[in-house]
Amino acid sequence: MATVTDTPIRIGVMGCAEIARTVSRAIDLAPNATIAAVASRSLEKAKTFATANGYKQSVKIHGSYESILEDPEVDALYIPLPTSLHVEWAVRAAESGKHILLEKPVAMNVAEFDKIVAACEKNGVQMMDGTMWAHHPRTAKLKEFLFDSDRFGQLKNIHSCFSLAVDEDFLKNDIRVKPNLDGLGALGDLGWYAIRAALFANNFELPKIVAASPGTVLNEAGVILSCGASLSWEDGRTASIYCSFLANVGMEITAVGTNGTLCVQDFVIPFEETHATFTTCLKSGFNDPWVSRPTEHSVKTEIPQEACMVREFARLVGEIKNKGAEPDGFWPNISRKTQLVVDAIKESVEKNCQQISLSGR
Amino acid sequence: MATVTDTPIRIGVMGCAEIARTVSRAIDLAPNATIAAVASRSLEKAKTFATANGYKQSVKIHGSYESILEDPEVDALYIPLPTSLHVEWAVRAAESGKHILLEKPVAMNVAEFDKIVAACEKNGVQMMDGTMWAHHPRTAKLKEFLFDSDRFGQLKNIHSCFSLAVDEDFLKNDIRVKPNLDGLGALGDLGWYAIRAALFANNFELPKIVAASPGTVLNEAGVILSCGASLSWEDGRTASIYCSFLANVGMEITAVGTNGTLCVQDFVIPFEETHATFTTCLKSGFNDPWVSRPTEHSVKTEIPQEACMVREFARLVGEIKNKGAEPDGFWPNISRKTQLVVDAIKESVEKNCQQISLSGR
Numbered sequence: 001m002a003t004v005t006d007t008p009i010r011i012g013v014m015g016c017a018e019i020a021r022t023v024s025r026a027i028d029l030a031p032n033a034t035i036a037a038v039a040s041r042s043l044e045k046a047k048t049f050a051t052a053n054g055y056k057q058s059v060k061i062h063g064s065y066e067s068i069l070e071d072p073e074v075d076a077l078y079i080p081l082p083t084s085l086h087v088e089w090a091v092r093a094a095e096s097g098k099h100i101l102l103e104k105p106v107a108m109n110v111a112e113f114d115k116i117v118a119a120c121e122k123n124g125v126q127m128m129d130g131t132m133w134a135h136h137p138r139t140a141k142l143k144e145f146l147f148d149s150d151r152f153g154q155l156k157n158i159h160s161c162f163s164l165a166v167d168e169d170f171l172k173n174d175i176r177v178k179p180n181l182d183g184l185g186a187l188g189d190l191g192w193y194a195i196r197a198a199l200f201a202n203n204f205e206l207p208k209i210v211a212a213s214p215g216t217v218l219n220e221a222g223v224i225l226s227c228g229a230s231l232s233w234e235d236g237r238t239a240s241i242y243c244s245f246l247a248n249v250g251m252e253i254t255a256v257g258t259n260g261t262l263c264v265q266d267f268v269i270p271f272e273e274t275h276a277t278f279t280t281c282l283k284s285g286f287n288d289p290w291v292s293r294p295t296e297h298s299v300k301t302e303i304p305q306e307a308c309m310v311r312e313f314a315r316l317v318g319e320i321k322n323k324g325a326e327p328d329g330f331w332p333n334i335s336r337k338t339q340l341v342v343d344a345i346k347e348s349v350e351k352n353c354q355q356i357s358l359s360g361r
Numbered sequence: 362m363a364t365v366t367d368t369p370i371r372i373g374v375m376g377c378a379e380i381a382r383t384v385s386r387a388i389d390l391a392p393n394a395t396i397a398a399v400a401s402r403s404l405e406k407a408k409t410f411a412t413a414n415g416y417k418q419s420v421k422i423h424g425s426y427e428s429i430l431e432d433p434e435v436d437a438l439y440i441p442l443p444t445s446l447h448v449e450w451a452v453r454a455a456e457s458g459k460h461i462l463l464e465k466p467v468a469m470n471v472a473e474f475d476k477i478v479a480a481c482e483k484n485g486v487q488m489m490d491g492t493m494w495a496h497h498p499r500t501a502k503l504k505e506f507l508f509d510s511d512r513f514g515q516l517k518n519i520h521s522c523f524s525l526a527v528d529e530d531f532l533k534n535d536i537r538v539k540p541n542l543d544g545l546g547a548l549g550d551l552g553w554y555a556i557r558a559a560l561f562a563n564n565f566e567l568p569k570i571v572a573a574s575p576g577t578v579l580n581e582a583g584v585i586l587s588c589g590a591s592l593s594w595e596d597g598r599t600a601s602i603y604c605s606f607l608a609n610v611g612m613e614i615t616a617v618g619t620n621g622t623l624c625v626q627d628f629v630i631p632f633e634e635t636h637a638t639f640t641t642c643l644k645s646g647f648n649d650p651w652v653s654r655p656t657e658h659s660v661k662t663e664i665p666q667e668a669c670m671v672r673e674f675a676r677l678v679g680e681i682k683n684k685g686a687e688p689d690g691f692w693p694n695i696s697r698k699t700q701l702v703v704d705a706i707k708e709s710v711e712k713n714c715q716q717i718s719l720s721g722r
Contacts, residue, residue, distance in 0.1 A: 018648065156587065156608035159520050159601070163617050164647050213601065214570040214716055215593030226517065228599055230589060232576030238589055240520065240574065240601045247517035247617035249645035252624070254615075256524050256608035263613070263626065265640075271651050279626075284610035286525050287379065290632050353716065355575055 006322065009314035010036035011101070012074035014065055014089065015081040016049040019103060023078055023130070024053045026306035033314040035059050036075075039068035065089055069096040076317050079103060080130070082181035083188060087112040090127075094119035099126040099317045099327075101310070105188035105342055106335045110361075113339050117332050126316045128309075128331040129338075131196055133268050135312055136305035138276040139200075141297065145262055145280055146201050146255060152280075153258030154237075160197035161242040162190040162268055163226075163250040170245070177223050177245075185223035187342055187349075191243035193251075193268045195341045196334070198231055198239035201255050204334050207231035207239070210341060211355045212348035217246060229345045259283045263294070275300045367683065370675035371397035372462070373435035375426055375450065376442040377410040380464060384439055384491070385414045387667035394675040396420050397436075400429035426450055430457040437487070437678050440464060443542035444549060448473040451488075455480035460487040460678045460688075462671070463696075466549035471700045471722075478693050487677045489670075489692040490699075492557055494629050496673055497666035499637040500561075502658065506623055506641055507562050507616060513641075514619030515598075521558035522603040523551040523629055524587075524611040531606070538584050538606075546585035548703055548710075552604035554612075554629045556702045557695070559592055559600035562616050565695050568592035568600070571702060572716045573709035578607060590706045620644045624655070636661045 011027050013020050013035060027033045035055060040046035043063030050059055062068040068077065069092055076099035081089055086107050093100050100120065106129050107113035120127045133139060145152055166174070175181035176189050199205075213228035226244035242250075253264040261281040270276035275298050282292040301308065319325035344356040372388050374381050374396060388394045396416060401407035404424030411422055423429040429438065430453055437460035442450055447468050454461050461481065467490050468474035481488045494500060506513055527535070536542035537550050560567075574589035587605035603611075614625040622642040631637035636659050643653040662669065680686035705717040 153609070156605060157522070157524070157589070157603050157611075159522065159603065159613075159615075161518070161520065161615065161617075163518070164645065164650055165619060166647050170647065209575040211572075211575055211714065213574075213591035213593070213599060214572055215591070215597060215599035217597045226597060226599075228518070228591060228601055230574030230576070230591065230601075232574070236576060236578045236587060236607065238574060238576035238587075238603075240589055240591075240603065242518050242520065242599075242601065244517055244617070246597065246619065248514070248620055248622045249642060249650040250518075250615055250617045250622050251650070252520075252615050254520075254522065254611060254613050256522075256605070256611045258526060258607065259609055261609045261611050265624065265655065266651070269650055271654060281610060284525065286527050286531065289525055289610040289612070289630055290627070293632060294626065353572065355714065 006032060006318055008032055008034040009317045010034055010073055010075045012037040012039065012068045012071060012077045014039050014068055014077045014079045016040045016045055017080040020078070020080045021053055022306055023080065023310070026304065026310045029303045029307035030310035030314055032318060033310050036073055037062055037068055037071050039065050069093060069098065075099060075321060076101060082175045083108055084181055084183060087115055090116040091119040094123045094125050097123055097125060101128050101130060101313050103130040104192045105184050106339055108183060109343050110336060110339045113336055117336065120327065120332065124320065124327060126313070126320060126327040128313045129335040131193065132306045132309050133193065135308035136270065136276060137301050138278060138299040141299050142262065142264065142278060145260065150259065151282060152260035152262065155201055155255060155257050156237060158198050158201045158239045158253065158255040160194040160253045161250045162193045163242065163244040163247040164190065165248045166245045177219055177225070179221045179223055183223060184342060184346065186226055186243045186245045187224045187345060191227065191241060191345065192338060192342060194241035194243055196338050197253050197267060198241055199334065199337055199341070202233055202237060204337055205233060206337055206340065206358050206361070207233050208359060209355050209357055210344040210348060212345050212353045214353055216349045224349065227345065227349060229348065231341070270305070273304045367393060367679055369393050369395040370678045371395055371434055371436045373398040373400065373429045373432060373438045375400050375429055375438045375440045377401045377406055378441040381439070381441045382414055383667055384441065384671070387665065387671045390664045390668035391671035391675055393679060394671050397434055398423055398429055398432050400426050430454060430459065436460060436682060437462060443536045444469055445542055445544060448476055451477040452480040455484045455486050458484055458486065462489050462491060462674050464491040465553045466545050466703055467696045467700055469544060470704050471697060474697055474700050478697065481688065481693065485681065485688060487674065487681060487688040489674045490696040492554065493667045493670050494554065495557070496669035497631065497637055498662050499639060499660040502660050503623065503625065503639060506621070511620065512643060513621035513623065516562055516616060516618050517598060519559050519562045519600045519614065519616040521555040521614045522611045523554045524603065524605040524608040525551065526609045527606045538580055538586070540582045540584055544584060545703060545707065547587055547604045547606045548585045548706060552588065552602060552706065553699060553703060555602035555604055557699050558614050558628060559602055560695065560698055560702070563594055563598060565698055566594060567698055567701065567719050567722070568594050569720060570716050570718055571705040571709060573706050573714045575714055577710045585710065588706065588710060590709065592702070631666065634665045
């Protein structure tokens with residue numbers, strides 16, 4: 001947590017995507033961060049965005065991405081640019097000594113992401129991706145349950161899904177259906193979260209095998225609009241994931257362990273900003289499955305999960321800036337694993353659902 | 362529904378499995394059925410079962426399966442024998458003019474099941490399998506929602522799972538882990554329901570492709586203890602299923618359509634006998650996924666779902682017996698489709714998750 005004497009981390013917003021509105025508010029709400037600057041490809045666009053989001057007069061407006069990189073009063077950059085631009089701008093940001101909060105998917109593939117990580121390591125800057133739910137206090141409670149060898153036991157299977165039905169305009173014009181922009185489509189935009197949930201429940205161990213499920217839907221340009229996949233680990237742990245731009249909202253986790261069951265209905269974006277729920281079911285009998293009924297748990301959060309994310313990012317940046325700490329390798333490490341699984345599912349889709357081995361990756 | 366003047370359908374219980382206890386109670390509770398006889402491989406076993414389940418003195422006790430087949434005061438047989446014995450005894454029952462309520466899985470494979478169906482057709486007897494949840498009044502409400510083109514739209518994906526953690530004794534000794542008894546293991550015993558749910562949501566259209574997911578767990582004798590599978594239909598409809606003897610209770614359906622979402626937490630065995638719930642979520646916005654919050658619905662049932670099953674079976678038998686109606690082809694038809702998918706998943710498991718085409722089956 002920031003102490004009263006710490007100066008808030010000065011964050012620059014690099015790009016004016018829709019999601020940048022949510023994160024701007026989150027930076028405002030995080031006690032240890034402040035919006036210092038905003039950049040777009042034109043001064044006018046950046047100004048319009050700043051006004052629309054109620055930025056203070058003191059926020060600097062940059063008419064180009066280069067310009068914000070050179071701003072000495074910016075500690076860190078939030079980068080919600082299209083995925084295809086991540087490798088260029090995240091590397092340049094790191095080389096400019098800026099810490100990076102990078103939207104997901106972090107890159108078009110892991111080779112690109114490795115360039116970003118290398119630049120961050122070389123320049124001693126923190127990298128974190130924009131997976132908000134990871135920072136909700138509920139997630140810590142889910143982790144407690146999933147790794148409780150009495151209540152949950154050993155994980156056997158997790159199903160996670162994220163779907164949101166888009167409109168016709170989105171399917172024609174959104175950057176998330178354009179191969180040269182967010183070319184990973186629904187897999188990168190929504191599947192990212194479902195994959196992250198599967199990795200989370202497996203303590204971020206990479207699966208051994210990944211296979212796309214039959215029935216992937218691509219648009220005319222070959223971008224994934226909807227897909228599913230199966231993942232398997234050693235000792236019989238498995239996962240299935242589903243993501244789609246074509247189906248109504250679903251954001252469920254169902255995880256079954258040897259002793260317990262976990263259900264979350266809204267894992268990506270909780271129903272309420274102030275609290276979030278999950279359900280657990282303890283050891284059942286074969287002939288009386290509901291001998292233990294499901295129990296609902298509710299977890300409060302002082303600030304929305306996206307503000308928790310900014311607060312944690314700013315805390316890590318503060319440790320580096322003010323105390324000479326090293327960047328925390330946990331966050332880029334789990335981004336990389338998520339990207340590896342995204343890549344493997346895409347490869348399996350391209351190879352008619354062939355099994356892809358992740359051993360050695 | 363039975364009218365007061367109808368004589369209850371006289372059902373014989375052929376085999377004394379654990380599940381026969383539940384169905385005996387169901388026959389008692391169904392207004393149009395009565396237990397007329399019970400058979401086991403010995404008179405003593407049949408007597409013990411009759412006493413333990415509080416059968417009336419008038420219930421005839423048979424010391425062999427042959428004997429109950431010849432009982433002229435039995436209209437129909439409930440057959441909870443091990444799966445490997447179904448083809449022999451269901452065919453003999455049909456040839457004896459008995460209507461058949463047959464436990465699931467209905468056979469070791471569809472070729473065997475087709476022999477049962479042929480015998481039923483030849484002898485004009487009704488066949489129905491023991492999928493209890495199909496008869497709960499909630500299921501009719503789920504159907505209403507799933508086929509409401511406004512509220513749900515077109516189905517895109519359904520995930521269904523059924524897991525129950527068994528104990529060490531079960532894993533060593535239960536008939537459901539023995540290749541020569543219930544040789545389809547968890548796939549036949551639990552996966553059956555998950556597959557049925559996927560077919561139900563697809564209006565019983567067979568999928569085009571079925572593929573087992575990596576990570577199937579077999580016992581030393583090669584019986585499936587845990588597995589998952591992906592199914593796909595034309596026009597981008599998909600399903601994933603999971604079943605396991607090794608994981609704590611899970612019996613979820615999550616179905617997403619173009620307009621709506623359906624969640625059921627206890628689809629196989631409702632938490633309560635008197636009513637059952639499900640949750641629907643209507644059209645969401647991409648940038649505000651919870652613009653419509655999930656709504657919980659509760660459906661009452663006068664009698665438990667297994668008694669609803671017996672009531673429907675007895676009703677169909679009554680139509681045939683008393684009014685000269687033809688057997689209803691719906692039930693054997695959906696049993697056959699479920700068995701076809703069971704067979705395809707097993708084949709895919711045996712072929713290292715190869716895609717199995719169901720076209721033409």
